[in-house]
Amino acid sequence: MTVVTASGLTKRYGDVTALDDVSFTLTENVIYGLLGRNGAGKTTLMQLITGQNSATSGELRLFGEHPYENERALQQVVFVKESQKYPQAYKVWHVLSLASHLFPNWDKDFAESLVDDFKLPRKRDVRKLSRGMLSALGVTVGLAARAPLTFFDEPYLGLDAVARQLFYDRLLADYAEHPRTVVLSTHLIDEVADLIEHVLLLDGGKLVLDADTEELRGEVMDATGPAGAIDELVTGRDVLHRQQLGGTVRVTVRGAFDNAERLRAKKLGIDLEPVSLQQAVVRLTMERTAAR
Ligand SMILES: Nc1ncnc2c1ncn2[C@@H]1O[C@H](COP(=O)(O)OP(=O)(O)OP(=O)(O)O)[C@@H](O)[C@H]1O
Numbered sequence: 001m002t003v004v005t006a007s008g009l010t011k012r013y014g015d016v017t018a019l020d021d022v023s024f025t026l027t028e029n030v031i032y033g034l035l036g037r038n039g040a041g042k043t044t045l046m047q048l049i050t051g052q053n054s055a056t057s058g059e060l061r062l063f064g065e066h067p068y069e070n071e072r073a074l075q076q077v078v079f080v081k082e083s084q085k086y087p088q089a090y091k092v093w094h095v096l097s098l099a100s101h102l103f104p105n106w107d108k109d110f111a112e113s114l115v116d117d118f119k120l121p122r123k124r125d126v127r128k129l130s131r132g133m134l135s136a137l138g139v140t141v142g143l144a145a146r147a148p149l150t151f152f153d154e155p156y157l158g159l160d161a162v163a164r165q166l167f168y169d170r171l172l173a174d175y176a177e178h179p180r181t182v183v184l185s186t187h188l189i190d191e192v193a194d195l196i197e198h199v200l201l202l203d204g205g206k207l208v209l210d211a212d213t214e215e216l217r218g219e220v221m222d223a224t225g226p227a228g229a230i231d232e233l234v235t236g237r238d239v240l241h242r243q244q245l246g247g248t249v250r251v252t253v254r255g256a257f258d259n260a261e262r263l264r265a266k267k268l269g270i271d272l273e274p275v276s277l278q279q280a281v282v283r284l285t286m287e288r289t290a291a292r
Pocket of ligand 1: 016017018037039040041043044045
């Protein structure tokens, strides 16, 4: 089932085009990574889908409906962001109690176990929580809400490495038991590379990549070898990056190599290896930056 459909989605703030003619679909029961450099348009996109803002042009459907001011569609969505504001004088338990009323699928036991895992002080005022505790509270709400569409917008700020791992582990375990659509916006790409199943990469408001993580592994490759051989192998290919050290050249290339090409590379003394997701994202976004 399709959860979100965006077609030609554009958002302008004055003369800033935050999203530029973006089209994609989100389907049910997939963990998406929404990636991109600072200012790429990730938060803007999430705000449009969660009805917090309206598009300048283009079509957007959330569970088949317009999201803007649509309570029925938005009941199925939870949006966790680092800068979440809570009412004055709220304590941790107030937030959990409010969330239990807001989200139809709220799992109280799961919420309680997360509060224990993250060592959240139930009776403390939210405004007195540390930055990491605030993030942990957001993550707890986002997970225990079990909304059919869950957004985490850089939810880890302030969380230490152990707490972040706890978040990834709990997310994956709960997702396995209660599949749903999750969109995780993050700059810590290596940390989530094994978690995300599909990548949406924004750059300068444009969607530059919409691919399954698995597919992507063979799609962006490093080729290292003698300069002449490399030039021969990559002629006509989409070269994202080139680095030369003496007579040895390393290029990052977009596009898979078939078996015959791999054999040829071997004969030419060239090493082919897939780059990490993080490297692929860096190379793909640097390419556009350089091309502008
Ligand atoms: N309310 C606003 N008014 C004017 N410009 C805005 C507004 N909100 C966002 N922008 C601009 O739109 C662009 C996209 O911003 P957005 O916050 O969506 O990026 P992002 O990918 O979430 O960035 P980051 O990774 O730094 O959080 C930026 O150039 C930003 O300055």
